[in-house]
Amino acid sequence: MYVEMKHIEKNYGSFHASRDVSFGIDKGKLVALLGPSGSGKTTILRMLAGLENPNSGDIFIDGRRVNDIPAAKRGIGFVFQNYALFRYMTVYDNVAFGLEIQKRPKEEIRQRVLEMIDLVGLSGMEKRYPNQLSGGQRQRVAFARALAPNPQVLLLDEPFAAIDAKVRQELRNWLKDTIHRVGITSIFVTHDQDEAVEVADEIIITNHGHIEQVGTPLDIYRQPRTPFVARFIGTPAVINNCNILTGFLQVGTGKQAIVRPEFLKIYKHGTMKQYISAAEEG
Known part of the structure; x- marks a missing residue:
């Protein structure tokens, strides 16, 4: 397994956000963390990113235990729900940000940024600012910025939540195709089962802080293992x-x-x- 969580417990005071969470993800898979609001999805994502620390349990990425490794050194790309683009930076500068923090050579940065902008279909928009872009275009910039430093794992928190409904379907298909083309192990949070079924190779269903089931969309639909999953998936x-x-x-x-x-x-x-x-x- 390329990404693993083993017996993770996470508490916020008296609130138990993660209860004995264990799962593994193969390299190159696109996986959805699916569940109702408050089920622990985002807590799992933030612990993988190093933005939160578990109270107990182990997190592994490519066989390396990363519990004590800072977020900046885990090799994680993170796409936030609200994109978190820098308003006063151009598309080029937003995508270049992570590479400049790593102090890469200028020519290397230029080549990588132009490669990423081309990958997300925004060539010619390098000098635009976020307020000159549509919601779907801003999402693509956030995706390019996360991929630019060549991370080991890509994490996306509700990546389509702020997108207009008519653009959402197109962006889902684009994201799935792009992630498979790049071949990066990716995990995204969603509460929309249609989104999870359409986009993900595998789905991890969360409920009240624990994992109900892990499997392909078809397996989960046809062979739900718990009453919660049977009720939650489908209509x-x-x-x-x-x-x-x-x-x-x-x-x-x-x-x-x-x-x-x-x-x-x-x-x-x-x-x-x-x-x-x-x-x-x-």
């Missing part, structure tokens, strides 16, 4: 006292069934000839 209906309905088997002491729309077929009354033993009138 299911919860049927109480399901054992009184035809076709439902009693499973242990279970009293509820979670049914998704594609599980159901509707027929006009009197026209159903197959599966009549599993049908109900309504």
Whole structure:
């Protein structure tokens, strides 16, 4: 595993933000941290970045334990929800910022910045300021700035939250294609399941500070491991006292069934000839 968290605990006073969080991510994967508000997603992201420290547990990047390594030396690129671009810097200077902090040679900086600006499709806009760009363009600048120092891991906090709905779909596709082309291990936080399913190679579902399930979007949808995941993914209906309905088997002491729309077929009354033993009138 390229990125690992092992038995992470994180408290803010009496609030338990992370409860025995453990997972691993393979190199080059694009992974979504998905869950409702307050489920611990951003806390995990910030601990990986070194912006927060766990109370216990271990964090590894490329086999190296990084708990005691400062954020600036972890090899992490971070794209903030509000982009955090420098308003009085041009696109060029924003993208160059991390390289200048590293005191790279000027010609190397110039080549890398122009390469990143071309990668995100903003060639010709080097001299513009953030207030002269659309929301989608500002997001691309933030992405280029995070990638410019060639980080080991890219972290994105709600990367599409501030984007207009009509631009969001285009930007999702662009981000997925670009990250796979670059080949960088990337983790993004979202509370939007459609976003996670469309963009991510794998999804980590969080709930009340712990991990409910890790898997591909298809695995999580088809084989939810907990009632929370079954309810959270898709658009299911919860049927109480399901054992009184035809076709439902009693499973242990279970009293509820979670049914998704594609599980159901509707027929006009009197026209159903197959599966009549599993049908109900309504």
